[in-house]
Amino acid sequence: MARFDWPGLMRAGLLGLRLRPAEFWALTPAELLLMLGQGSGPAPLSRARLDELARAFPDKTEGSDE
Numbered sequence: 759m760a761r762f763d764w765p766g767l768m769r770a771g772l773l774g775l776r777l778r779p780a781e782f783w784a785l786t787p788a789e790l791l792l793m794l795g796q797g798s799g800p801a802p803l804s805r806a807r808l809d810e811l812a813r814a815f816p817d818k819t820e821g822s823d824e
Contacts, residue, residue, distance in 0.1 A: 771790055
């Protein structure tokens with residue numbers, strides 16, 4: 759099991775990000791890593807994916823007046 763480098767994370771959060779202690783300790787490790795640019799999030803929505811979703815879930819269906 760990997761261990762967190764708490765002293766390093768505290769330096770990065772308190773000194774680098776200038777978080778107050780209460781703000782630092784309120785974060786989850788995942789949130790802190792994301793703020794430090796080390797976390798990964800979902801890929802941004804591309805235009806092709808937006809078009810695909812619009813076709814799959816149209817605002818209007820044929821024959822509806824809504």
